[in-house]
Each structure stands twice: as C-alpha cells, then as structure tokens.
Amino acid sequence: MATIGYAQLPVPAGGDSPTVPADIAELAAAIDPHLVQTPVDLADRNNKLADAPAQTLAIARDGTTWLKTSGTANTWITMWEPLPAWRPFTPASGMTTGDITLGVRREGMRVRLKGRVAKSDGTNLVADYAVNLGAVPSDCIPVGLRSWPASCSLNGATIQATGRLEVIGLNTSSAYGQAGDVIWWFQDPPGTAWVDLSGGYDLD
Known part of the structure; x- marks a missing residue:
C-alpha cells in the first residue's frame, strides 16, 4: 500500500491484492480526521467528537468554530463564535x-x-x-x-x-x-x- 500527500493517504499500488472494500475503508479512515466536522452545537460536538484526534476541526450550525488540541481529552479551543446576545442586568x-x-x-x-x-x-x-x-x-x-x-x-x-x-x-x-x-x-x-x-x- 503506497501513501501520498501530506496526510499520507493509503492508495493501493499495482502489486497489491484486489481487496477493494478494505482498501476503500482504510482510505476513508485516513481521510476522516482531515475533514471539517459539522456538529449541531456544543453538546452535539462533545457527544460525537470527544474521542476525535488532535487538530480535528468542527464548525457548528451557528458558525462557532473549534479546534481540538488533545488526542486523549475532550479539549478544544474556540477559534470563532457569533457575538452573544445581551442579557439582563x-x-x-x-x-x-x-x-x-x-x-x-x-x-x-x-x-x-x-x-x-x-x-x-x-x-x-x-x-x-x-x-x-x-x-x-x-x-x-x-x-x-x-x-x-x-x-x-x-x-x-x-x-x-x-x-x-x-x-x-x-x-x-x-x-x-x-x-x-x-x-x-x-x-x-x-x-x-x-x-x-x-x-x-x-x-x-
């Protein structure tokens, strides 16, 4: 199995056996951490992506954008979020x-x-x-x-x-x-x- 690109994506080479489903699954698994994830909101992010690898990028429906900073803990930084509404004093x-x-x-x-x-x-x-x-x-x-x-x-x-x-x-x-x-x-x-x-x- 050869690898290409900065993400080192696995691509079957000419001499590999024709295990197409397994090869596609391996390629999909390698691509997934590099995709922008789209949770509904913070709760949905924590529910679905708590165990995601570090540097996972997630964007909620309101545009809030997070970047995961740990591969072992549910730790994120907020890169952007919409301006909150005024609340009562x-x-x-x-x-x-x-x-x-x-x-x-x-x-x-x-x-x-x-x-x-x-x-x-x-x-x-x-x-x-x-x-x-x-x-x-x-x-x-x-x-x-x-x-x-x-x-x-x-x-x-x-x-x-x-x-x-x-x-x-x-x-x-x-x-x-x-x-x-x-x-x-x-x-x-x-x-x-x-x-x-x-x-x-x-x-x-």
Whole structure:
C-alpha cells in the first residue's frame, strides 16, 4: 500500500491484492480526521467528537468554530463564535433602568455592560460611601475586584461627570455587597440622576 500527500493517504499500488472494500475503508479512515466536522452545537460536538484526534476541526450550525488540541481529552479551543446576545442586568432594590436599556454580554473571558441605572423614586444617587446598583449574572463574576470609570448625569448642581464603578469579585470582601454586585463611588455631594454602566472587565 503506497501513501501520498501530506496526510499520507493509503492508495493501493499495482502489486497489491484486489481487496477493494478494505482498501476503500482504510482510505476513508485516513481521510476522516482531515475533514471539517459539522456538529449541531456544543453538546452535539462533545457527544460525537470527544474521542476525535488532535487538530480535528468542527464548525457548528451557528458558525462557532473549534479546534481540538488533545488526542486523549475532550479539549478544544474556540477559534470563532457569533457575538452573544445581551442579557439582563438586575438592578438592586430601589434602583431601576434609566433611559438606556441595561444589559450584560460575556465574550469568552471578557464581560461588557451597557445602559443606565437610576433610583426608582426619581431622586439623585448620593454616595456617602458607595451605592449598590445591582448584580451581574453568576457566570460574569470576576475572580477579583474590577473597576472602570463611568459617566453620570450633570443635571442640577452636579459638577463631576465621572465616578467609579466596581464589580465585586469572587475573592473580594466588601461591606457594600457580595460577589457580582456593581458598586458606584461618587464624591460630588449633590449626587447624580443616573449612572451609565458602559464598560467592561476581564474575568481572570
């Protein structure tokens, strides 16, 4: 049996005995690891391809593309996936969605937030120390504390256009909330009518 190409595909040579079915089966088995596999989704991939050889390429119906990195374990890297839909951000008690819809989006190990939070009673958010605005979903909680600058309303006597947002991490202790809670820090005494959550952080 001769072999050809970079994949060393087996091809019967002139002196081989005429075992056509077995030869075709051997050729098919050699070609199969080099084909693009087409599972329906992640669950179907894990069900059908867990024991596939390393460097198996799989593309789901939504275009998500994986490459297997182990020949003995069900370990893959994600080469591409469609942008996830925005998910709800849950305002804390006494808080509500402002004039821009709230949302959370996780992309791999990165989380992004959008939208504005305001007080349900229409009064200003005034932070003597910190204000708990709400919580991100459990799979969006970072390992440690994460923070980013956040814009706010300048209506009325407010003179500072930016404060600080923090999301409490799994390894963070805080008197102002629990892991996953988003905390607003602001040092302008009049407070502000709303806070824009736009920003993001890494999970690891």
